[in-house]
Amino acid sequence: MTGHDMLVDRYALHGVLGRGGMAEVREGWDTRLNRPVAIKLLHPALIAEPGVRSRFEDEARSAAQLCHQNIVTVYDFGEHHGSPFIVMERLPGQTLADVIAAGPMPAHHVRAMLDDVLAGLSAAHAAGVLHRDIKPGNILVSAPGDSMKVADFGIAKTGGAAYTMTGQIVGTMCYMSPERIAGAPASIRDDLYAVGLLGYEALLGRRLFPQDNPAALAHAIMGSTPPPVASVRADADPVLAAVIDRAIARDPAQRFGSAEQMRAALSGDRRALLDGAVPVQRPATKVLEGPPVPVTHYPPPRRRQRTAGRKYGIAAGVLGALAISVVALAMDPSSTTPAPQPVSTSTPVAPPPSVAPPPSPVVQQPAPAVEDQPGAPGGGGGHGKGNKKRG
Incomplete structure (x- = not known):
């Protein structure tokens, strides 16, 4: 296409605004509504x-459904002579990449930038749209209030396309999460990981992973742990540093679960900052696992030993006393015949099986009434004395 080609007899094409691995963005003019536009061409x-063309079309339709103040608006989508295109709002400002190229950003500006990006991502994720290519070049600075707008929603780079263009490998991989490089599908946590890298890069004024060689870059992302933000920017407030550190954690389970949670943490919500992080860190205590400490390392106090000794002494004394009692009873003649149980003379009671049968009918005669009165003193003892005399 030439510098002044027309798309579908409506959009006039002008100069190139930018190029990526899948498409280029051209400055355009909507002749029907008389307004500037930006046109992305595959x-x-x-x-x-x-798969590339169908993905471009499907995800362009998804991006067109999004409407948010921190998302670049998609006006139209179509095809011209077999080539698909997307028409978007044209912003006069710079990209975040241009701002970072001028040097490290003040910490409070970084915080505001992250809040804008997360607000846009929150709306997109709620609509079921993943960005998959968050990077400074896709964050546009709008003129009113210098707020940030996220562009190119859903224009993901496929594996085949990314590995056929060396420049795009570097541009895409340096904002990819370790699991995406390992081949895992994109997820919300990947978008949030890239947002964390935006904050880190804005504070440093350079990319966190500066390697240009794809193999070296992939090795650095998957095998190294970024230094804490506090070690590279001491003036960054602790909340901002903690949010970025968590967002770029190598383990996806330690990152934020949603853009809304990350945004709340950025605003100072301590619960949002810590929620979901503690359970993930608990397995780290497994490094302390090992054989249990021997019991001998914790001997019982001497006090308990003396108490046990006294108990043994008392028990021995009781046993001795019992032994003596048994011997004495064995030597007592009166102990050979068990004493009869006291009963009332008004009701005959058969003797228990263990009691020997009465020696003679004489013993069955009733005893004197005075001694057999229920409750009379010595009533039980009277039978004992009579048994003793008969022996």
Whole structure:
């Protein structure tokens, strides 16, 4: 297409605003509504690429459904001579990449930038749209209040397209999470990881992973742990530093679960900052696992030993006394015949099985009434004395 080509007899194409691995963005003019626009065109070489064209179309439709103050608005989507295109709002400001190229940003500006990006992502994720390519070049600075707007929603880079263009490998991989490089599908946590990298890069004024070689870059992302933010920018407030540190954690389970949670943590909500992080860190205590400490390392106090000794002494004394009592009873003649149980003379009671049968009928005669009165003193003892005399 030439510098002044027309798309579908409506959009006039002008100069190139930027190029990426899948598409280029051209300055345009909507002749029907008389307003400036930005037009994204899929690279001609990728039109016939399996899956690339359909993904461009499907995700462009999803992006067109989004409407938020921190998202670049998609006006139209169509096809011109077999080439798909997306028409978006044209912003006069710079990209975040231009701002970072001028040097490290003040910490409070970084915080405001992250809040804008997270607000846009929160709306997109709620609509079921993942960005998949968060990077400074896709964050646009709008003129009113210098607020940030997220562009290129859903225009993801496929594995085939990314690995056929060296420049795009570097541009995309340096904001990819370790699990995405390992081949895992994109997720919300990947978008939030990239947002954390935006904050880190804005504070440093340079990329966190500066490697240009794809293999070295992938090794650095997957095998190294970024230094804490506090070690590279001491003037960053602790809340901002903690949010960025958690967002770029290598373990996706330690990152924020949603853009809304990350935004709340950025605003100072301590519960949002810590929620979900503690359970993930608990397995780290497994490094302390090992054989149990021997019991001998914790001997019982001497006090308990003396108490046990006294108990043993008392028990021995009781046993001795019992032994003596048994011997004495064995030597007592009166102990050979058990004493009869006291009963009332008004009711005959058969003797228990253990009691020997009465020696003679004489013993069955009733005893004197005075001694057999129920409750009379010595009533039980009278039978004992009579048994003793008969022996």
